[in-house]
Amino acid sequence: MKRVMLTIAYDGTNYCGWQTQKNGLAVEEVINNTLSEMLGEDICVIGASRTDAGVHAMGNVAVFDTDSRIPADKFSYALNQRLPDDIVVQSSCQVDAGFHPRHCNSTKTYEYKILNRRFPLPTERLYSHFLYYDLNIKKMQDAADYLVGTHDFKSFCSVNTQVKDTIRTIFSINVEKSDETVKIRVSGNGFLYNMVRIISGTLIQAGTGQINPEDVKIMLEAKDRNAAGPTAPARGLTLVGIKYQNNC
Amino acid sequence: MKRVMLTIAYDGTNYCGWQTQKNGLAVEEVINNTLSEMLGEDICVIGASRTDAGVHAMGNVAVFDTDSRIPADKFSYALNQRLPDDIVVQSSCQVDAGFHPRHCNSTKTYEYKILNRRFPLPTERLYSHFLYYDLNIKKMQDAADYLVGTHDFKSFCSVNTQVKDTIRTIFSINVEKSDETVKIRVSGNGFLYNMVRIISGTLIQAGTGQINPEDVKIMLEAKDRNAAGPTAPARGLTLVGIKYQNNC
Numbered sequence: 213m214k215r216v217m218l219t220i221a222y223d224g225t226n227y228c229g230w231q232t233q234k235n236g237l238a239v240e241e242v243i244n245n246t247l248s249e250m251l252g253e254d255i256c257v258i259g260a261s262r263t264d265a266g267v268h269a270m271g272n273v274a275v276f277d278t279d280s281r282i283p284a285d286k287f288s289y290a291l292n293q294r295l296p297d298d299i300v301v302q303s304s305c306q307v308d309a310g311f312h313p314r315h316c317n318s319t320k321t322y323e324y325k326i327l328n329r330r331f332p333l334p335t336e337r338l339y340s341h342f343l344y345y346d347l348n349i350k351k352m353q354d355a356a357d358y359l360v361g362t363h364d365f366k367s368f369c370s371v372n373t374q375v376k377d378t379i380r381t382i383f384s385i386n387v388e389k390s391d392e393t394v395k396i397r398v399s400g401n402g403f404l405y406n407m408v409r410i411i412s413g414t415l416i417q418a419g420t421g422q423i424n425p426e427d428v429k430i431m432l433e434a435k436d437r438n439a440a441g442p443t444a445p446a447r448g449l450t451l452v453g454i455k456y457q458n459n460c
Numbered sequence: 461m462k463r464v465m466l467t468i469a470y471d472g473t474n475y476c477g478w479q480t481q482k483n484g485l486a487v488e489e490v491i492n493n494t495l496s497e498m499l500g501e502d503i504c505v506i507g508a509s510r511t512d513a514g515v516h517a518m519g520n521v522a523v524f525d526t527d528s529r530i531p532a533d534k535f536s537y538a539l540n541q542r543l544p545d546d547i548v549v550q551s552s553c554q555v556d557a558g559f560h561p562r563h564c565n566s567t568k569t570y571e572y573k574i575l576n577r578r579f580p581l582p583t584e585r586l587y588s589h590f591l592y593y594d595l596n597i598k599k600m601q602d603a604a605d606y607l608v609g610t611h612d613f614k615s616f617c618s619v620n621t622q623v624k625d626t627i628r629t630i631f632s633i634n635v636e637k638s639d640e641t642v643k644i645r646v647s648g649n650g651f652l653y654n655m656v657r658i659i660s661g662t663l664i665q666a667g668t669g670q671i672n673p674e675d676v677k678i679m680l681e682a683k684d685r686n687a688a689g690p691t692a693p694a695r696g697l698t699l700v701g702i703k704y705q706n707n708c
Contacts, residue, residue, distance in 0.1 A: 223582035268583050288579065298582045331536065334471035334546045335516050335698075339583055450583070 216284045217307045218243070218257070218291070219271045219453075223298040224446070225338045229265045230272065236265070239299060243274065246294050251280050260313035260454050261320065264406070266446030268339065271302060271453035273313045313454070319383060320403060321452040324396040324412040324444060328389075340393070341412075341448035347419035349389045354425035355418035356385035356396070358432065359411060366435040368411055369404035370443065378404060378435075387415065394419075397452070406443050414441030464532045465523045465555045466491070466505070466539070467701075470516065471546040472694070473586045477513045478520065484513070487547060491522065494542050499528050508561035508702050509568065512654070514694030516587065519550060519701035521561045561702070567631060568651060569700040572644040572660040572692060576637070588641070589660075589696035595667035597637045602673035603666035604633035604644070606680065607659060614683040616659055617652035618691070626652055626683075635663065642667075645700075654691050662689030 228236030247255040260273035287304035325340040382400040476484030495503040508521035535552035573588040
């Protein structure tokens with residue numbers, strides 16, 4: 213028996229998200245079915261991040277246990293032969309039997325992409341949030357700086373969450389503009405339900421001048437979802453990657 | 461009566477190409493139907509470039525004549541309200557009644573995008589050609605340089621073409637690598653059927669070492685489609701834009 217870790221990229225457009233649900237096909241489900249069929253075992257992967265419907269990933273992480281003799285590093289090739297085009301395993305390796313992708317300390321990095329121009333671009337419509345209004349990048353960065361550090365992010369969490377501990381640490385937020393694309397890159401030790409999308413929606417408000425950067429401080433203190441900005445659309449969000457302190 | 465010029469962006473994935481055909485929905489057809497319904501006139505646009513199935517555009521050009529009182533520059537907004545998400549008019553303006561998008565002198569720019577890494581990226585699968593093998597960018601550029609200028613491009617044209625004059629002028633070809641993406645940018649006064657895709661397929665062969673850059677000279681001289689490299693897949697190609705000498 214060995215534990216195998218997969219790093220998985222996917223286009224979230226056609227899925228109801230990472231986690232298996234009744235109302236639609238989940239990425240997790242496709243991976244479970246493909247692995248189970250391939251190995252003749254009943255495989256249920258443990259995923260690191262439960263991305264929402266429409267959210268993309270360059271490197272979500274999942275582990276599973278198997279008796280298979282396939283070398284751990286060959287699983288990426290074997291799986292990619294069988295997976296649909298919109299899910300591609302980027303790497304596979306063996307990890308300790310006790311490694312758990314949600315309980316082990318990690319740094320998760322997300323990127324929120326905004327297309328800021330006069331008209332939408334068709335080829336970007338599923339991978340960015342289109343915005344006509346000019347964004348002030350400096351104000352967005354100033355607003356973001358208030359969020360960096362260890363805070364109670366209750367205001368930046370959807371009320372649907374079952375989580376009780378809403379304290380998280382954000383290591384960095386960088387807002388950058390290149391041509392017509394604005395990217396918000398957020399790294400932290402963990403994120404609440406919809407947290408990066410609510411942060412992005414709030415930073416957009418700072419960028420358009422609807423709020424002042426320093427208002428973010430008051431939002432944090434309110435500990436109330438209604439105090440923060442709107443939840444930005446899922447399609448702009450990509451889980452870039454997850455780094456574990458004891459990586460394989 | 462006025463002649464209106466549209467600059468049109470589209471995601472070519474779900475279309476059989478620009479030109480109306482029996483076997484599938486064409487971009488041109490969608491625009492004709494949308495304009496005809498909107499104006500209550502029977503509109504048939506004249507397009508500048510007949511892009512293939514799966515090829516994308518940032519700025520293809522089309523013109524039509526109308527008696528409508530809608531100001532020419534408002535057509536972009538009016539059309540975008542009615543067009544599907546994967547076709548977006550980027551601008552509209554009035555042009556001279558004699559302006560013809562294929563007969564007037566122009567510079568067309570295409571970009572061919574190659575994703576050069578270990579595994580494909582799902583979100584790029586419809587907008588780039590995935591290639592595992594390392595590409596030597598200098599050799600690709602050296603090969604490209606033989607194509608710049610006025611030549612008979614018969615070797616770089618699909619045999620299906622009905623065109624007799626196969627002489628064209630390429631103003632520039634630039635091959636650039638940024639992270640894991642290689643872009644081939646080609647500008648010229650006109651292109652034969654599949655020409656940019658055959659150029660791209662040939663430059664890829666130079667990049668992987670299957671041919672030497674100087675072989676391109678012999679390919680040109682052969683005036684035979686079999687002498688040049690393969691036709692690279694449509695999804696990697698985007699018509700970036702068309703500049704007219706007397707633009708509106």
